[in-house]
Amino acid sequence: LLAMLLYDLAQIHCIKKEFKQAERDIAKSMKLLEKLSKINQQRYGAAHITALNASTSIYRSRVDQANLLAQYQEATTTYLAEVNSGIMDATTRLITSLQNEGNTLSQMNRHREAIHFYTRALKYLTRIEPEFSLQQLQLSISLGEALIQTKNTRDKGVHLLNTMLHKATKLNATDEHK
Numbered sequence: 001l002l003a004m005l006l007y008d009l010a011q012i013h014c015i016k017k018e019f020k021q022a023e024r025d026i027a028k029s030m031k032l033l034e035k036l037s038k039i040n041q042q043r044y045g046a047a048h049i050t051a052l053n054a055s056t057s058i059y060r061s062r063v064d065q066a067n068l069l070a071q072y073q074e075a076t077t078t079y080l081a082e083v084n085s086g087i088m089d090a091t092t093r094l095i096t097s098l099q100n101e102g103n104t105l106s107q108m109n110r111h112r113e114a115i116h117f118y119t120r121a122l123k124y125l126t127r128i129e130p131e132f133s134l135q136q137l138q139l140s141i142s143l144g145e146a147l148i149q150t151k152n153t154r155d156k157g158v159h160l161l162n163t164m165l166h167k168a169t170k171l172n173a174t175d176e177h178k
Helices: 002-015 019-039 041-058 062-084 088-107 111-128 134-149 151-170
Strands: none
Touching: 002 019, 002 041, 019 041, 041 062, 041 088, 088 111, 088 134, 111 134, 134 151
């Protein structure tokens, strides 16, 4: 309860543009949820990822974003071990963690590394969802935007985004289409 209350307070402080207090609250929340998820991954893992995801919009400094990236990498390693042991729910958490890691790297202008994480997330998502889905579309768009930002892969990014434009139309995903 305390971890989620701190999470909610961080969101409120962020809305009010009180970023210092929001950063303190989300850091405490993530620390508590990390400890809890080590004890019971099934119960607290999703809440931990949610707090990590929220922190990307709350943290303003590069140092805090780098520390956040390290936490994502640790969570990804944990979920990857669970996937390899056959836990199906862990695959979904792994995909979310990889996507968040890619988003954080993109925000830090480390697009080459972000491409790697988006590609891995798409690979795992394609395994569990063979039919093209909205989440695959969103991941592909993120991958295309990262490809465009890298000089050597700009053409691939443009081609991927043009392809996703047609897929967005088929899925009636107006926000993604825009």
